[in-house]
Amino acid sequence: MTAPRTQEGHGSEQDTDRPVPVVVAAVGQGQRWRRFLVMGALFTGAVVFLFPFYYMVVASLQLSPNLTVGGAFPRPGNLTVDNYIQINASLNLWQSLLNSGIFTGGVLLGTVVFGVLGGYALAMLHFRGRGVLFSAMLLVLVVPFQLSMIPLYVLIARDYGLGDTYLGMILPFAINSTAVFIFRQYFLQLPSELFDAARIDGASELRTLWSIALPLVRPALLTAVLLTFIGPWNEFLWPFLITKQQAKQPLAVSLANYISTVQASTANPYGSILAGAVVLAVPAVALFLIFQRHFVSTDLGSGVKG
């Protein structure tokens, strides 16, 4: 795209603000050529990553479907929000969004309340069974969810009759083990003197947790909340198994069902599919862009699914 122009700009700049170690040998022409290569690769990468999102938005606004190369550019005469009205009529977008919100909110609540308590106990308190619990947590992080998928379905949908309920949807994800792990790591890093002082002053453990530990781990709370949000919001497999009525399905599930059953009956089937995709993508992408610096790649490892 704009790689060549940016490149000229670079050539005249000093090397001093380079943030990283680089091989120093080449100068002049070779250096410039290498910078050109670097920026070219980075811009090509950005285009490959962003183009599908750009196309998602553009095609979701098309009045009549245009799959040709020209269709990748918005034309004023062919713009409409009809596809959003269409998908809303087919899926009831607000209900689906509400379902996604309740599912995600339930998981967040469970993780923040019980996950923090668990993480604090694992980090700070001596009690019988702590070692066993810690090993169990590590196992949860390693063993794929799919092994327990069939028995969980049998238990939750068949035995407990929780199919098509929010509780059944939330239950398997109610406490995010990655978040518990992050909480524990952060609590371990806090200076112990603070806690000794609190205990000498006679504060109870809950009081210590609430007034001393929690305010100090606020960044960790935010990171854990963000990655816990993205998991259930994007999750497809489990809510897909557990919900049969459309009125209870989160957006990821109802949109997937719409994709696999959509007929050519609507004026612009791709347009309405992509309109649904935009609505599903926007909350997670927006949160990511707003809180970008809180997304730490090492923490995200097993937290993000779907």
Next chain:
Amino acid sequence: MTTSATRSPVPRDHPASPAARGADGGRHRTSLFTRLFGRQPIGILLAAPYAVFIAVIFAFPIGFAVYMSFTDYYFTAPGVTVPHPFVGLDNYKTVLTDPAVLASFGHIGIFLILNVPLTVALSLGLAVALNRAVHFRTFFRAAYYVPYVTASVAVVAVWLVLFRSDGLVNQILGPLAPDPSWLVNSTWAMPMIALFVTWKQLGFFILLYLAALQNVPKELYESASVDGAGAWRSFRSVTVPGVRQATALVLLLAIVTGANLFTEPYLLTGGGGPDGASTTPVLLMYQQGIQQGKPSTASAIGVVLVILVLIVALVNRRLTERSER
């Protein structure tokens, strides 16, 4: 493993707490209560919800899965009790002689062959480039990461439109486009899934490599250049060995992702199609266990899958540990 796991969560000591002082005074003075429940028994209370959660949602279902895989289990109305006869290894025999199941494991093999080298090469390359860039670093990081935080269902929708037989990609390719088109072509279906997953997850691995690059000592690059190494040579001899840990993690996570593939074959290639060319074990577990009401064979597939994952992960860990010595 057990010992290291039980030893590692040692929290810091609280010498000021009365309970701790009691313990310091010698074991004979510790009360029975403390010995039974630990020095801070309130920890049991705080951790109880999480412990119950693990027991109910993780431990019990896994035991139940193993049990089901050894019995002839079928669905009944809630409350009706029917016998589930023990059938030994019959379900495993059924599963391991089913060509569809074997093919689905083969498809994971195709996935890994494409996904691992592509991920390592592209994410390391882009991480090195990003590490050198002066401008727009934040923009690039965000751009690369966006697919990773977006729901699979949403991006699958775009790929479906882009790779239709009359979609944008084929319009650009013209006569070069494969026939039948990408997602309904039995040769291309599984590679397309591998490509899709590589594309979606690349941002995560770019940031992983970017973090690993910060830990490669600068001095190594300096001495390499003093020794007359060019850019490519110092990349091969300094950068690549320096980020070996991250590369091992790529392999491990690729195996876990491959073992978990469901959304992509279900939606992108329309249920593992065409003609079963892109099935995965989890898709078969869904089809057999829930659609066809055979949870026993589905559980057997799950057990085989997890055992394979654990074996490959262990071998992977052995190999990377050995090469570090």
